[in-house]
Amino acid sequence: MLASRRVGPTGRVVAVEPTPAALEQLRINLALNHCGNVRVVPAAVAAEHGPIQLYLPDRGNTGAITTRPLENPASEITADGLPLADILDRGDLANARVIKIDVEGAESTVLAQLARLIPQLRADCEILTEITPQWLARDGHTAESVLKPMTDNGFHAYKVHNSYAPEDVTVAARHPMALSPTAIDSAITGQTDLLLTRTSL
DSSP: OHHHHHHOTTOOEEEEOOOHHHHHHHHHHHHHTTOTTEEEEOSEEOSSSEEEEEEESOTTOGGGOBSSOOSSOSEEEEEEEEOHHHHSOHHHHHHOSEEEEOOTTOHHHHHHHHHHTGGGSOTTOEEEEEEOHHHHHTTTOOHHHHHHHHHTTTOEEEEEOOOOOHHHHHHHHHOGGGGOOEEOOSOOOSOEEEEEESSOO
16 A cells, blocks of 8 residues: 555556455455555465465464464465566566565565566665564575575665554655665574665665
């Protein structure tokens, strides 16, 4: 919703959402607020095309759904999985100013695919992503190894503040730099929000 307002009637937002409950809420909100500049993709980003299992750890937080298997999930959902290149067209990539990634442990999948699409991105495209090392470690990854495809291609990673309060969301919608990015001076050991940019700050 905030992105839709930010880009205006001549801009476009692509919202990738695999879960039925969130999809329903999203589509209702878009209709109520007359947001005709949002394309909704009912799928999850995956390494290859096919069904993918999603796990919800807590029914009270549908935003925490993950592809990581859980011992006692509150629910399981089967969704369509699509590679990023099949979700985004050349126009999406060529015009993207900001890409927001929040995939609860699947950052390695999304960032590796995005790295292959870098030549199609505009020079000032910036990426906001959440990194959770504890999730990544289950697949043998570290935050540094997951970020390497991006940093090898000219992106710099900076920490950004996110209290998950509504006021921080509205700040982020204005511009990623408003989140006061700071240099990473030590290994990332806990859940961290990052700004990836080709601008050296």
